[in-house]
Amino acid sequence: MATEITVGIAGAAGDGLDRTGDTLARTAARLGLHVYTYNSYQSLIRGGHTWLRLRLSEDKIDNHGDHLTVLVALNQDGIERHAREVEAGGAIIFNGARLQCDPVLVPKGVTLVPLPVPDLTAKLGKLLPVMQNTAALGALLHLAGFDLEATAEILLETFKKKGQEIIDQNVGVLRAGYEHAARTVPALGHPWKFSRKRRPVVTGNHMMALGAVAGGCKFYSAYPMSPASFILHWLAAHSEKVGVVVKQCEDELAVVNVAIGAGHAGVRSMCATSGGGFALMSEAIGMAGMLETPVVVVNVQRGGPSTGLPTKSEQGDLNQVFGASQGDYPRVIIAPRDAIDCFHSTVEALNLAESFQLPVTLLSDLLLGEHRSTIDPEDISSEVPIERGEWVTAPSPDEAANGGYKRYALTPSGISPRARPGRAGCIHVSGTDDHDEHGILISDEHTNPAIRRKMHEKRMRKVEGVRARLQPPVLEGPAQADVTLVGWGSTWSVIHEAAEQLTRGGVATNQLHFKYLYPFHDREARAILQGCRRTVVAENNFTGQSARHLRAESGFTVDHVLVRYDGEPFEPAWIAQRVRDFLEGRPVDLQVAEHEAREMAYHYIRIHMHDRARPGRLQPITESAYGEPLWIVELLSRADGRPEGMLVIGRETGSDYGWHPGVPSLLGEAATAAFATSLGGSSLADRAADDTARAPHDRAH
Amino acid sequence: MATTELTVKSLDGPVDPDWCPGCGDFGVLKSIKEAIVELGIAPHEVLIVSGIGCSSNLPGFIHAYGVHSLHGRAVPVATGAALANHALHVIAVGGDGDGYGIGMAHFIHAMRRNLNLTYIVMDNEIYGLTTGQASPTTTEGHKTKSTPRGNVEKPVQPLALALATGATYVARGFSGDQKHLTKLVAGAIAHKGFSLIDVFSPCVTFNKVNTYQFFKERVYKLEDQKGYDASSLMGAMEKALEFGARIPIGLLYSLDKPTYEDTEPVLARGPLVDQPLGLDRKTFEEILAETRDDVALLPRRGRERSRSRKRT
Structure with missing residues (x-):
């Protein structure tokens, strides 16, 4: 097993957490480790909770894993x-002068590393509060067994412009944190073998942008939308260098239509958006199918429906992308599995779009698009195939004698050689009404069922040509397995690790992963799945969209669909546990879990109590007057830690039944149960009146 | 075919127009052909992009490259084509519903950009293809199938919008005065920048209010007005809003200004469609080197608030 460590940095947005994370990631990357970062930012507004995890490993990794080795807490919430x-x-590292860590919270075998930051830095002059992060980073370097000098060098580069004094201060604080930790606690003992290979740190969005230009994309259009905007930013910044015209448009209707206009005129074009923008693009994607104009449309999915979760990931747009636009038309849908695959899939998308003259959708998601990982630079290159398909510059003699160039010639492959506008002798009109071989409309009063049939068949024939070119899915892992995990797109790595965990735990598990969603390898998929013992689809949406797609395309129904739709990505152990639950017949528990009740309490406190409290202990209650089991959450004052009463949350519904000030504290199950029962003593109306009377300014109705 | 002498006849399309006899769009089609002949442009260097509607069938009736796109999307499709190959003469055509209704946002924003495009709107103040509903330019009080008690909405003022948003050639034509229209179309195609011609193009079947007679009684030519100055934005604005007993036609406004294409550095290397594809190894390596130590894990402050896109 490769040596690895996962570091979590928790704090408020504005605590300087990003800089600390950057420095750590760069340190690890310089040492030759692979890095994967996951940032589950709850909020981007100053003060909101931010939680950044960095998984650092000797091996290539593409998910944040299951572990938390070191917590760097920059504020009290971070600890709690x-x-x-x-x-x-x-270990847990924190500024001991400012924060406390209640031993109740600390699991056995975890070392507390409180840093006396003011003492450590007394000699370094007046410091900004954010410098506590640098001290914590120093302590972390010792615990993780990292090289102090590598980090010092990065700080030097970071603060180069700010002058020697600032550099000395930062490096001084780093060293003080390191030395303090080295004096007081042993290192965690990771047996690293540092390769010191320098690697690029990239995101999927980044790789799509680079893949696009390497693959010959010359035109890119977009409307700002998270989480796809980085592609726009990167291409706009590099436009001149890479020779790509980048156009921000007024809306996604314009975005896709200008991309199609550019594609029609003969350049390779691409655009990107997220689900909401993709919905606006739908009609035009069908137009590209009808005009037989190449275009690549990227959908970096986020949580839906509607505005949904702009900063959270989901694989919820498969139905939409598959169902985009009216009628049947040839197209391709590709879901890359990791950052490197984003590069190659974009090249492939451009090639397929031009070779087969159709729209290609790349289905990424926020997780793949925005999260950073190291790649081996040799896995990507400028030497990629650019296949432009069939073109003509003049009509054939046959055509010349028979009404001129046939833009939509009926051919065995369904591909009609293109002529770019501007070529003498190939004048034609491309219409979105159905048309004959010359492009002349056959709609309305000129409707011609025979020509319509053959033209429609010609277009759809291209799908078979595409299918024959695509690599069918393969079973990965043990050939004979108890369980086969089925997934698509960005979840390849996490499902891969889940399968390994299950196999190690005695449940032999393999993996069938789909990258090409349309055309779909229905026969191959069916043949593989029919030979599998138990099949489980794992995906990030509510309804199991890919399981439905699989059933629709191949007639194969999987045994179990495992879904996650809370905005958080899968973790390997999470999948493995759900698979074991399924195998052992345990139903999915949809009750509010303890950590979820705590998150709900944080939300309640923020909205209704002006953030003046924080959740303390939680007590589950089975019987209550609310007709459902409850979580009773103790609320403690942020100022002095004194009890602020109880918050009652329904475990089934998740509804908050309000804050009940005056109840001193959790006094054990019996007393708390009595409290819960007492809540039901009055009618609902009375209770609401009571609550209002008790806390007139803190209840938002 | 390519060697045919350039005449109006040589620009006939493969099929005859299917418009109702007497439709104003015949005059617009003829004017476009005449303008191309007058300017001596080879037909294969012309790309005509339309949306959906009676008038949007026009590309099928002329011997030039064409895209008959979606309802309301003529302008963005034309925009993409013009940026991809700025050696082409790109002309967007369509109706008032197409351009001022469903395509309004594109109309406005294309003018802001001053793209080198010509946009000819065959404005009949009605939805004709769908048999007679109120359109964005239908006059107040007009009873249509969708406004049986009379239209209560104020009509869009396309010329005023064009002037306010940056079009650099703003004209109004009347298909009942086709020779005059030809001059405006030729001027628009020759103009560097975004040119709009709003053409009164009567619908003889579904609009019994804004008829040839209606316009003949009202229109007058700006070029006949002594001292009319087409370089004055405010003067043009006054004429743009004049719609009553007298309605001006002709060139309202014209301005020489760099086009969007002029300001796009990549296009200074020639038409995009002729530029090389992909990256050389050196550029690729340089770009990759940028990523080695640039590890922004979180969005930098300052653009955070704009990250979550709200639709309101």
Whole structure:
């Protein structure tokens, strides 16, 4: 097993957490480790909770894993939210002068590393509060067994422009944190073998942009939309260098239509958006199918429906992308599996779009698009195939004698050689009404069922040509397995690790992963799946869209569909546990879990209590007057830690039944149960009146 | 075919127009052909992009490259084609519903960009293809199938919008004065920048209010007005809003200004369609080197608030 460590940095947006994370990631990358970062930012507004995890490993990794080895807590919430997650053998680093860590929160075998930051930095002059992060980073370097000098060098580069004094201060604080930790606690003992290979740190969005220009994209249009905007930013910044015209448009209707206009005129074009923008593009994607104009449309999915979760990931747009636009038309849908695949899939998308003269959709998601990982630079290159398909510059003699160039010639492959506007002798009109071989409309009063049939068949014939070119899915992992995990797109790596975990735990598991969603390898998929013992689809949406797609395309129904739709990505152990639950017949538990009740409490406190409290202990209650089991959440004052009463949350519905000030504290199950029962003593109306009377300014109705 | 002498006849399309006899769009089609002949442009260097509607069938009736696109999307499709190959003469055509209704946003924004495009709107103040509903330019009080008690919405003022948003050639024509229209079309195609011609193009079947007679009684030519100055934005604005007993036609406004294409550095290397594809190894390596130490894990402050896109 490769040596690895996962570091979590928790704090408020504005705590300087990003810079600390950057420095750590760069340190690891310089040492030759692979890096994967996952940032589950709850909020981007200053003060909101931010939670950044960095998984650093000797091996290539493409998900954030299951572990938390070291917690770097930059504020009290950081400790209280995440201290429980640190695993034995790990550590919690925090500024001991400002923060406390209640031992109740700390799992066995976890080392506390409170840093006396003012003492450590007394000699370094007046410091900004954010410098506590640098001290924590120093302590982390010792615990993780990293090289202090590599980080010092990065700080030097970072603060080069700010002058020697700032550099000395930063490096001084880093060293002080390192030395303090080295004096007081042993290192965690990771047996690293540092390759010191320098690697690019990239995102899927980044790789799509680079893949596009390497693959010959000359025109890119977009409307700002998270999480696709980075592609626009990158291409706009590099436009002159790479020779791509980049156009921001007024809306996604314009975006896709200008891309199609550019594609029609003969350049390779691409555009990107997320689900909401893709919905606006639908009609034009069908137009590209009808005009037989190449275009590549990227959908970096986020949580839906509607505005949904702009900063969270989901694989919820498969139905939409598959169902985009009216009528049947040839197209391709590709879902890359990791950052490197984003590069190659974009090249492939451009080639397929031009070779087969159709729209290609690349289906990425926020997780793949925005999260950073190291790649091996040799896995991508400028030497990629550019296949432009069939073109003509003059009509054939046959055509010349028979009404001129046939833009939509009926051919065995369905591909009609293109002529670019501007070529003498190939004048034609491309219409979105159905048309004959010359492009002359056969709609309305000129409707011609015979020509319509053959033209429609010609267009759809291209699908078979595409299918024959695509690599069918293959079973990965043990050939004979108890369970086959089926997934698509960005979840390849996490499902891969889940399968390995299950196999190690005695449940032999393999993996069938789909990258090409349309044309779909229905026969190959069916043949593979029919030979599998138990089949489980894992995907990030509510209804199991790919399981439905699989059933529709291949007639194969999987045994179990495992879905996650809370905005958070899968983790390997999460999948493995759900698979074991399924195998052992345990139903999916949809009750509010303890950590979820705590998150709900944080939300309640923020909205209704002006953030003046924080959740303390939680007590589950089975019987209550609300007709459902409850979580009773103790609320503690942020100012002095004194009890602020109880928050009652329904475990089934997740509804908050309000804050009940005056109840001193959790007094054990019996007393708390009595409290829960007492809540039902009055009618609902009375209770609402009571609550209002008790806390007139803190209830938002 | 390519060697045919350039005449109006040589620009006939493969099929005859299917418009109702007397439709104003015949005059517009003829004017476009005459303008191309007058300017001596080879037909294969012309790309005519339309949306959907009676008038949007025009590309099928002329011997030039054409795209008959979606309802309301003529302008963005034309925009993409013009940026991809700025050696082409790109002309967008369509009706008032197409351009001022469903395509309004594109109309406005294309003018802001001053793209080198010609946009000819065959404005009949009605939805004709769908048999007579109120359009964005239908006059107040006009009873249509969708406004049986009379239209209560104020009509869009396309010329005023064009002037306010940056079009650099703004004209109004009348298909009942086809020779005059030809001059405007030729001027628009020759103009560097975004040119709009709003053409009164009567619908003889579904609009019994804004008829040839209606316009003949009202239109007058700006070029006949002594001292009319087409370089004055405010003067043009006054004429753009004049729609009553007298309605001006002709060139309202014209301005020489760099086009969008002129300001796009990539296009200074020639038409995009002729430029090389892909990256050489050196550029690729340089770009990759940028990523080695540029590890922005979180969005930088300052653009955070704009990250979550709200639709309101």
